[in-house]
Amino acid sequence: MANTDLAETDLEFVTFFAGGQSFSIDIGQVREIRRWSPVTPLPHAPDEVLGVMNLRGSVIPIYDLAARFGLDRTPESPRNVVVIAMHGSQTVGLLVEAVSEILSVGRERIQETPDVRSDTARQTITGVITVDEGMTRVIDLAAVVQPRGKAAA
Amino acid sequence: MAPQSSIRDTFFEECEDLLEALSEGLAAMAGGARDTETVNAVFRAVHSVKGGAGAFALTELVAFAHRFETVLDAIRSGTLDVTSEVMHTMQRSADHLADLVEAARNEDVLAPDVSEAFLANLDLCPGTEPEPFDTGDTPFDFAAIPLDFGDDAAPAAPGGYVIRFRPKPRLYQNGHDPSLLIEALHALGSCEVVLDLSVLPDWEGPDAMSPGLGWTLRLSTQESETVLREIFDFVEGLCELDISPFDVAPEPEDPLPLVAAPLVPATGFGAPPPAASAAPKQDPAPGGDAAEGRGPKPTLRVDLDRVDRLINSVGELIINQAMIAQRLQDMALASDEDVSLHVEDYRLLARDIQEAVMAIRAQPVKPLFQRMSRILREAAEATGKSARLLTFGENTEVDKTVIERLADPLTHMIRNAVDHGLEGPDARRAAGKDGTGTIRLGAAHRSGSVIITIRDDGAGLNRPRILDIARRKGLVAPETDLADAEIDGLLFLPGFSTASSVSNLSGRGVGLDVVRNAVAALGGRISIASVPGQGTEFTISLPLTLAVMDGMVVSVAGHTMVVPITSILETIRPAPGDLHRVGTDDSLLSIRGRFIPTVDVARSLGFTDPSARAEFPLLLLVEGENQSQCALVVDAVHDQRQVVIKGLDSNYGQVPGVSAATVLGDGQIALILDPDAIAAHRASPAAPVAQRPSSLPDLHHGQH
Numbered sequence: 117m118a119n120t121d122l123a124e125t126d127l128e129f130v131t132f133f134a135g136g137q138s139f140s141i142d143i144g145q146v147r148e149i150r151r152w153s154p155v156t157p158l159p160h161a162p163d164e165v166l167g168v169m170n171l172r173g174s175v176i177p178i179y180d181l182a183a184r185f186g187l188d189r190t191p192e193s194p195r196n197v198v199v200i201a202m203h204g205s206q207t208v209g210l211l212v213e214a215v216s217e218i219l220s221v222g223r224e225r226i227q228e229t230p231d232v233r234s235d236t237a238r239q240t241i242t243g244v245i246t247v248d249e250g251m252t253r254v255i256d257l258a259a260v261v262q263p264r265g266k267a268a269a
Numbered sequence: 270m271a272p273q274s275s276i277r278d279t280f281f282e283e284c285e286d287l288l289e290a291l292s293e294g295l296a297a298m299a300g301g302a303r304d305t306e307t308v309n310a311v312f313r314a315v316h317s318v319k320g321g322a323g324a325f326a327l328t329e330l331v332a333f334a335h336r337f338e339t340v341l342d343a344i345r346s347g348t349l350d351v352t353s354e355v356m357h358t359m360q361r362s363a364d365h366l367a368d369l370v371e372a373a374r375n376e377d378v379l380a381p382d383v384s385e386a387f388l389a390n391l392d393l394c395p396g397t398e399p400e401p402f403d404t405g406d407t408p409f410d411f412a413a414i415p416l417d418f419g420d421d422a423a424p425a426a427p428g429g430y431v432i433r434f435r436p437k438p439r440l441y442q443n444g445h446d447p448s449l450l451i452e453a454l455h456a457l458g459s460c461e462v463v464l465d466l467s468v469l470p471d472w473e474g475p476d477a478m479s480p481g482l483g484w485t486l487r488l489s490t491q492e493s494e495t496v497l498r499e500i501f502d503f504v505e506g507l508c509e510l511d512i513s514p515f516d517v518a519p520e521p522e523d524p525l526p527l528v529a530a531p532l533v534p535a536t537g538f539g540a541p542p543p544a545a546s547a548a549p550k551q552d553p554a555p556g557g558d559a560a561e562g563r564g565p566k567p568t569l570r571v572d573l574d575r576v577d578r579l580i581n582s583v584g585e586l587i588i589n590q591a592m593i594a595q596r597l598q599d600m601a602l603a604s605d606e607d608v609s610l611h612v613e614d615y616r617l618l619a620r621d622i623q624e625a626v627m628a629i630r631a632q633p634v635k636p637l638f639q640r641m642s643r644i645l646r647e648a649a650e651a652t653g654k655s656a657r658l659l660t661f662g663e664n665t666e667v668d669k670t671v672i673e674r675l676a677d678p679l680t681h682m683i684r685n686a687v688d689h690g691l692e693g694p695d696a697r698r699a700a701g702k703d704g705t706g707t708i709r710l711g712a713a714h715r716s717g718s719v720i721i722t723i724r725d726d727g728a729g730l731n732r733p734r735i736l737d738i739a740r741r742k743g744l745v746a747p748e749t750d751l752a753d754a755e756i757d758g759l760l761f762l763p764g765f766s767t768a769s770s771v772s773n774l775s776g777r778g779v780g781l782d783v784v785r786n787a788v789a790a791l792g793g794r795i796s797i798a799s800v801p802g803q804g805t806e807f808t809i810s811l812p813l814t815l816a817v818m819d820g821m822v823v824s825v826a827g828h829t830m831v832v833p834i835t836s837i838l839e840t841i842r843p844a845p846g847d848l849h850r851v852g853t854d855d856s857l858l859s860i861r862g863r864f865i866p867t868v869d870v871a872r873s874l875g876f877t878d879p880s881a882r883a884e885f886p887l888l889l890l891v892e893g894e895n896q897s898q899c900a901l902v903v904d905a906v907h908d909q910r911q912v913v914i915k916g917l918d919s920n921y922g923q924v925p926g927v928s929a930a931t932v933l934g935d936g937q938i939a940l941i942l943d944p945d946a947i948a949a950h951r952a953s954p955a956a957p958v959a960q961r962p963s964s965l966p967d968l969h970h971g972q973h
Contacts, residue, residue: 159874
């Protein structure tokens with residue numbers, strides 16, 4: 117997570133696009149990146165939970181990151197990829213439009229999330245990092261995944 | 270310290286076996302066995318627990334085990350008759366010993382007065398007057414030999430001791446580590462260690478495998494010699510050990526004599542033991558030997574996680590095999606093609622491996638049944654009834670998880686059987702029965718399931734009273750007329766309890782509905798049969814394993830899903846007149862003169878794509894909560910197959926109406942439906958419980 121006490125070491129993030137915006141996630145949480153394959157939808161699941169996928173025998177839920185941030189569902193495209201990430205012992209997949217790069221930044225370059233109005237954004241983004249042409253949003257995987265884990269009624 | 274704690278774990282694991290052997294032996298003795306073999310086995314079990322406990326300084330455990338052992342020794346030597354009182358005390362003491370072990374394992378302390386009560390009970394056994402016992406001094410002596418008391422006095426040498434210690438090869442083979450022993454000595458006082466190289470084996474000799482290293486330790490301590498010997502208790506017989514006070518052996522540099530060296534057993538059973546004397550070991554129950562794995566078959570202790578990982582991988586293998594087979598089929602090769610034959614071999618091999626791996630998790634129900642004999646004793650004591658437990662089929666093997674999760678329901682049912690099932694002794698005699706009630710607990714394999722039966726020879730179910738209570742509690746409408754089996758089924762309703770006085774045994778607000786739910790959670794079913802005056806029998810039928818399940822593959826709104834076979838009573842293709850619409854959405858199925866509500870699975874799951882729906886749906890008749898039947902509407906039924914169960918909880922969470930998932934042959938995930946939840950979902954908005962069970966089904970229509 118971006119806020120741990122690893123002073124002055126560089127942090128590495130995987131950045132990717134979802135809903136036309138740039139997001140990033142701590143590289144330590146990323147397990148692999150996979151091609152999109154059809155999922156099995158779950159009943160009574162929230163919008164952003166596309167369904168479950170078979171990852172070498174584990175059943176993992178796939179979240180549409182764009183939908184999670186209140187944007188439109190990611191349109192189907194052969195270029196879509198799934199970022200497999202670990203949060204604690206929980207393995208999840210994040211559907212994104214494209215993975216762009218691995219970003220290595222000093223801790224001081226991460227800025228606190230500016231005071232935006234969207235609740236979702238405030239709760240799920242831990243900070244922003246300036247990159248060449250704009251910025252990338254550092255997501256808090258726990259917050260992305262958590263509220264749905266409990267009661268998905 | 271890590272190695273120490275792992276030895277400790279091993280000790281407690283061994284204790285489980287020892288306690289099992291103990292309870293087995295006592296059960297045999299209770300059944301009339303008096304042969305030396307059985308009595309010795311019981312004695313040995315207690316002795317080994319004591320020995321191990323001594324090594325870990327579990328004084329309370331040692332003290333109790335010692336006292337227990339004394340009584341057992343008296344039985345062994347024939348000075349104490351095994352009356353039924355003595356037997357009872359033995360069994361209660363074994364229970365308490367198990368409690369003490371458990372407490373020690375959890376590093377709890379039991380209330381001392383409990384132990385004292387048990388000790389007092391043991392003291393009552395005639396001919397075994399309590400000897401003065403001090404855990405620090407005499408844990409390894411037995412009452413029968415008064416001479417041993419001389420040994421107690423083995424006074425702490427003013428300066429300390431010289432200890433010569435030379436492990437035999439077996440010590441290493443058994444996994445002991447001399448460094449830990451030496452470390453333990455260090456804890457007693459200042460200790461000089463001299464490695465005794467002089468006894469190194471002849472390197473040219475034929476027996477280079479046997480280590481010959483020995484140590485001479487000079488320990489300055491105030492502790493008594495017995496305390497020192499305790500440290501070596503675990504390696505008794507596995508080493509040459511000589512302990513002498515400073516003044517007796519002042520030259521610690523003396524090389525240890527080789528093979529001719531007299532062995533001083535750590536347990537001087539039957540030997541007059543002057544402090545530094547040598548006596549050949551006579552004790553037939555050496556604590557150290559217990560570590561070698563008793564019983565006829567060698568076994569291996571494996572971390573459960575490793576087995577589960579293996580099971581997981583084998584599950585993958587099965588799925589992978591299915592995928593390959595499917596691909597091949599899609600390629601439409603000639604059936605005599607080599608590769609098809611190989612894939613068939615692959616399939617058989619994969620199944621073999623799966624069965625073998627599942628067998629690792631399978632364990633006999635014996636320990637579980639043995640625990641039940643304790644529950645029975647306690648229940649009988651609390652209710653003032655006299656009862657015995659007969660078990661059969663205790664070597665039936667069931668998945669470990671099933672066994673673990675069966676403990677609570679079974680406990681409850683045994684208590685129930687004693688509390689509600691059996692009559693009091695007087696009532697029994699008045700009915701012309703033996704005053705002691707019998708509860709039979711059995712297990713058997715039957716066509717891919719495990720059947721557990723609990724049967725008492727009590728008065729049978731009092732059906733008029735059950736019906737009366739159910740009516741008073743509003744569980745059935747006052748005018749309904751129920752068949753016997755339907756009345757029996759009322760016992761499983763939540764909130765039903767027949768005990769007119771809430772006893773501290775079963776009436777804890779936990780009814781048979783909890784048992785039923787626990788069994789259902791394991792994918793099993795429970796039923797009752799009762800004959801007035803002769804008793805009641807509960808039958809629990811369980812799947813052999815929780816990792817795979819027989820399922821029916823169905824289509825629901827274009828999605829492939831699996832329904833557990835165990836919950837399906839039958840599949841029905843309704844004739845046009847069988848379905849009757851009620852209101853806008855609901856419909857009832859008429860079957861054999863009854864009307865059963867239907868549940869549209871697709872709608873209940875929120876899949877509302879009408880284009881994917883079949884024109885002529887199929888119905889699965891399932892039994893939901895409280896035995897209420899309902900018919901699930903699905904679009905098609907494909908086939909029946911074994912599926913590997915994959916949980917959804919760890920990576921996602923609970924999904925309403927879905928119990929788990931599985932991977933199909935094409936690599937796609939199919940959800941496993943939870944018919945109970947789907948049926949309950951239907952009932953939840955309206956229909957309070959009181960109005961439902963007017964259609965309680967017969968519990969014994971075993972069709973699947």
